[in-house]
Amino acid sequence: MKKFRLSTWLGSGSTSDAAEGDEPKQNRRSFSPFSARSSAKVKDEISTEASASKDAYTMPESPVLSPSRLTELAKKIALETEKLEKYMQDNSLPMPTLDPSGPGDFPKLPEDIQKSRMEIIYATRELEALAHGPREDVRWKTWSLVPIDGTITLAELQSKTSLDPVNVARILRHVMTNRIFREPSPGVIAHTAASRLLAEDQSLQDWVGYNLEDNFPASAHVLQALNAYPEATSLTRTGFNFAFDTVDKEPMFVTFGKDPARAKRFGGAMLSLTGGEGYEVKHLVDSYDFGEIDSKGGTLVDIGGSHGFVCVDLAKKWRNMKFVVQDLPKTVDSAPNPISDDSQVSERIELVAHDFFKEQTVKDADVYFFRWIIHNYSTPYAVSILKNLVPALKPGAKVVIKDHCLREPGQETPWDERIIRSMDMVMLAVLNAQERNEDEYRELFKAADERYVFKGVMRPRGCRMSIIEAVWDPEGLGTAAGPNDSVPAEIKEE
Known part of the structure; x- marks a missing residue:
């Protein structure tokens, strides 16, 4: 079948134009993606009969909370936990644990201690919601x-x-x-704070709509797709294809392209995602040292770079480099002109139509850059993308990928690991694609061409995405494989 790429042509609407212009507006999201959360709340307005019951768990009616609410909840959790723990110790009951050898069920408790347990559960859920903030706690569509x-x-x-x-x-x-x-x-x-955000934030509305109407149905059909096609590499044999009856017909993005409203919603959803906390472009701008390339007026090619907002931010810091932004014709044609109000920036950025499943047309650049691209493809497609660079590469040229890089289980913070691995499952559901670990990136470059020298993976502090780098060494002249030294030690994640 014909090969398809993840289209960023979706940026033709006004939402994308506003987001990918001169100002780094895509950085304004703090909504954390692909993570389901349930936060139960019991109303204060209960019947007289229920009020007399010891089971009437007390929760605030008003969503407008005083500044001391965090402390109030923390104290309540500590107090009720102390009651629960004392009862269990006094009665020689097994303490709760997540260890697989621990008890599977909580022991039966008397009514007053069971009330303490439920107070702990509801208070911790409210505390979590407050700590996340309303933008991160939204998952519905009526606003x-x-x-x-x-x-x-x-x-x-x-x-x-x-x-x-x-x-x-x-x-x-x-x-x-x-x-x-x-x-x-x-x-x-x-309204509450969360529903008001939905009413006022179009990108967040798009994110919720995409998940409810596209991503969730696709996820429900993943097992069906894997049973039928266990190799899971085709773009047209995914959970999404089974959900929408397009198996062996077309990839998700072709389906979206036939429905302008759906395509626009997806573009807004990706705006909400890619500007979320831990995904801001500033992590690349502030962390990767382009100083040597800038000093000689070198060139960076942003492949699949949409309207060039990454290059705009880079060009503001590195004042001598030149930038080429490549994307499909529809995206290039819809880009703002000029790309930046700063003429010193815009005159150094060129937008060019290009399909990265074809041979690279910009020869002898210093850096070939992919952000949110490689993770959209299974291994055969990803290898093809890297192969298509080879005819254009000069000795010492860098290939820099900005994507998730999976760590060993348990090495992430629990929250970050949940987000990143949830993203991995989403990529499987909609594109048969994947997030990768360091060894898998190394093997991608090796499979594309043995003359790629893998330099390693670095993750800037505070960022969920990593910087993956390889260097082109066609003659085997001794380009040492080792840590990426373009990221200063002081901003690398510990």
């Missing part, structure tokens, strides 16, 4: 019909939708348990 600073009755809300009124109420009261919307009085709906 635009509720006034930003006012309220709307359930009856009014139902009249504006095609849903049955009973089901509208059921759905809303479910999402309220995740702190999305609130019911300040019976039958009256108002």
Whole structure:
């Protein structure tokens, strides 16, 4: 079949234009991607009978919390944990553990101690939600019909939708348990911080829509795809293809290309993702030393670089380098002109149409750069991309990849590992692609051409993405394989 690339032609709409222009606006997201979270909340408004019960767990009604709420929750967790632990010790009960040899179920507790246990659970969930902030705690899609600073009755809300009124109420009261919307009085709906963000942030709306309507159905069909095609390398035999009846017909991006609204939503979703915390372009700008290349007015080619926002940021720091941004014709044609209001920047950046599944057309550049590209492809496709560079490479040319690099299990912080490995599963579901570890990147370059010398992987502090580098050494002149020395030691992650 014809080979396809991950299209960044989706940037033709106004959302992408605004995001990929002169200002580094793609850095404004703090929403953490592909991570499901459930945060239950029990309303204060309970019946008199329930109020008398010892099972009436106390949670605040108002979403507007005082600055001391973090401390209040921490103290509550400590107090209730002390009660629970003392009871278990006094009664020689096994303490909870995540060790596989530990008990599978929590021991049966008396009513008052069970209440302490539930207070711990609900307080830790609220504390987690506060620590994340509302942008990271959103996972639903009902927002635009509720006034930003006012309220709307359930009856009014139902009249504006095609849903049955009973089901509208059921759905809303479910999402309220995740702190999305609130019911300040019976039958009256108002925003919380999370639902207000959805109403006001188009990229976040796109992110939620993409996950609910594209990614989740694809994920549900991954096992079906793997059972049918266990090699999992084809772009047209994925969970996405099984979900949308396009097996052996077309990749996901061709499907999106036939539906402009869906394509635009995906572009907005990727804006929300790639500007999220730990993914900002500043980590590359601040960490990678292009000083030697800049001093001689060298050239960097940003392959699959969309509208060139990465090169704009780099050009502001490195004032002598030249930049070539390559992407498909549709993306290049929709790029802002000029690409930057700073003429000293824009005059050094050229946008050129190019398909990276064809031979590289820019010869003898100093750096060939890929950001969010290689992880979109299974090994046969990724090797092909690197092979297509070979005719253009001069001795000493660098190939720099900015992508996730998987560490050994348990070496990440638990939160970062969950995000990165969730991304790995998403790539499997929609493209039969993958995140890779250092050895797998090394093997990619080796499979593409033995004359690539793998230099290693470095990850700037505070960044979830790594800098992977190889150097072209056609004559075997002794380019030493070793740590990447283009990242200063003081900003490398410890």
